[in-house]
Amino acid sequence: MLIQEPYVGALAHVSSRHRVVQKITQNSDKPVKSAVFVIDRDILVTENPDLISENIVACKVKIQNRIIGIVSIYLQQEQDIEEDLALVGRAIDGLNTAEVVIGGDINAKSPWWGCIAEDRRGAKTARWLASLGLEVLNEGNTPTFYTIRGATTHSSIVDVTFCSGSLYQKISSWRVDPDLVTLSDHRGIQFAISKDRALPAEAPRKTTS
Template identity: 40%
Template sequence: MPLRILQINVDRRGAAQKLLAKTIEEEGVDIALVQEPNIRMTSNNPRWILDSTNTCAVFCANPGCGVVTHVKGQGFVCINFEDWSLYSCYISPNISLEAYKERLHLILDQVADSKNEAIVAGDFNAKSPSWNSPITDARGTYMDAAFQAMDMVVLNEGSTPTFARGATASYIDVTFATQKISRLVHSWRVSTGESLSLHRYIFYNINKGNVTPKKEWVERPRPQADVFKDAFRIAARGVIDVKSMVKAIREAQDLSTVGIQAGQNRLQPVWWNEEIEQLRIICNKHRRSLTRARGRDTPQTIIEELEVGYKSGRKNLKRAIRRAQRRKWDELCSELEEDPWGRDTK
């Protein structure tokens, strides 16, 4: 089966990273390439690999996808498969052109030194017609020439911007590939669904197939000790024999392992509910209406009304996520207060 890849800059936003968890689960994503992750939300989870500057990361949603090793550098994370590599990259817009060139060559030198077929993706904050930007800047011109010199091609397709702030749209999230592996990538697209980030989700598939991962990559998710203790006290209430004890331990481990849904390898927020789902649908409708209006000869007054509706929808979705998380935590605390020893007293 092909590998399902998601690429996104979440702008350090907690709400965007929380929604990312649900999107990964719904879309069947194997690997997420994330730029500007929320650092607090990546800690204590071995499936997150961050670069040396904490500006980009890889999240392995499927531990059986075939990754064997990884390399972390300044502005990039590289995960290596048996005969090819996948990169998550970020270069800040707030550095000089010379510093930009140096960061870019750190990435390209790693690609050249590895001698692997490679897919290099991320937020490069550069503009060029080669990836459908109507604007060209010095960074884009230089980066385009640098990747061409490496005989790598751009995989971006379509005219949907990868970044939008108000009426301003940009094409700054790019996916490159070496010639051979580029022919195995398909269904590259920019999603118009809500991400709660200024950037949009990018999805694509790689027809490399899943293989058995080597031992140096495989890591079982580590439960959070304090959460495990609390969860076990609750789960152990019904323990009457060895079988039920084993079940209680497994339930506590699933609950306390960051980002993992019980019984699955994929990410699933335990706080997700029907209210959040409906608010996301509403938010997506507002976003699509606003995007269509901006692409047509729509009066400014109508666009402003649509902007108000979209901003309100985003705010309601963020608030609902925060409420749901607090409610889940309060439920756990309440159960512990009622039975702190994990067993019913008579």
């Protein structure tokens, strides 16, 4: 599970009965904002501390004879997104694997992932994705962020999933699940990864290429 803005309490990092790939920090001024939860103990997950920070967590998952890179990211609204994306790119390179899935709250809007309009952060992200040959997995325009404050509904699509081109045809059933309990204003996202060959051909999907 790729998690962003988890509850950390006074610890500044996540405490869980499950294995959590995260930066262990005691700095409450800079708490963990991104993590990977390993629910299935039979899945082999390897981590490198050099690829883990408070906001970016990159690790490797072994699925049969394949190694897939997993990256959970939280890109803060007030930070320079170009600098943050450069850090994400270095984490991807550090995984040294051809197949990578990246997901998280990027606080950016673009029609590429279902938004009506594009903001500056979204435009920079779209160019970055194209430069690395990464593909957007978001489908439709169901809000990934949804809350009601007072009598006003607030919603947006700022949670994005993307992957390397080599993995694109092996991922299916991407969806926002409003019924999945997250204890957050952000909704859960689910998708499936084929264990072996590419999925059967289906309707064309959008691409950043």
